[in-house]
Amino acid sequence: MNITTTPKVSVIIPAYNAEKTIRETINSVLEQTYSNLELILINDGSTDETLELINEVKDSRLQVFSYPNGGLSMARNRGITHATGEYISFIDADDLWTYDKLELQLEAFKKSPEAGVAYSWTICVDNAGKHFHQGVKASFEGNVYKHLLVNNFIASGSNVLIRTEAVKSVGEFDITLKSCEDWDYWLRLAPNWKFVVVPKPQIIYRLSLGGMSSKVDVMEKYLLLVLERAFISAPLELQYLKSQGISNIYQYTSKLYFNQINTENAVQKASIRLWKGICLNPLNLLRKNTQVLVVKLLLIWLLTPKNASNIMKFISSVKAISDPRLRNS
Incomplete structure (x- = not known):
């Protein structure tokens, strides 16, 4: 008699034209x-070799579902409909986890049975997967709203x-957000x-070195939209x-524009946003990131944008982390 074990964790990967990274992410x-x-993989209308590479993986835990392209939020929502686990996690098709990501997050839940969400620190990697840089390290717990x-x-x-109970309580990702x-x-869970x-550090986030100014403009638009919407429902206090x-x-988008300082337009946009951020909250000047x-x-201002860019790239490379899988971080 065969005994089927219900998986405790459902992992959802939305994949669209991800042939360069999808196998590493799946692994x-x-x-x-x-x-x-x-592992629920949503093939979101890929037109490259993504699906062929996925089908080469021989593991009974992998389930593949193909749909017409609907975007990241739609793909995540479709994955949720197939999930059967007690917990749900998402990973984009170009990101990576350290080997103990799920194990340690589940242990965190055991210590706090009332919690609905577990998260870890992130770290960033370049497109080549060679140089690692410090990501976000936050330690907020409990009511983090x-x-x-x-x-x-x-x-x-x-x-x-x-x-999964928490996922059901807030519903789907908003497909109107790009x-x-x-x-x-x-923000809806918190x-x-x-x-x-x-x-x-357990989440390895792949940086896009080819990010265009227009993409930062779009991100800034939706960051402000999400924030505005959140404060409509936030309590008065x-x-x-x-x-x-x-x-x-503004400080975040300023940083993204500074990463493109080889163009005069990006320098101007970075400067404007940095100034806006400081005017809105002068105390930011006390923070290292702002400094x-x-x-x-x-x-x-002292050098040409090109020379300043080269200096910053050198400083960044000196600080880069060389261990690619951070197993002992």
């Missing part, structure tokens, strides 16, 4: 130290492990569910945080 899930999982209102410290849609849909989802953290949240958005951006701006 980072299937090689987890916690193995009682199902006010912290999420001013900053998406979860940092990545590939991060959280969520109780960016920042993950922050919107965490008022009613406690969060727990694994204080270890938290409304004072709104200017700080907007300031953080770094100010120094970058001074370098650009």
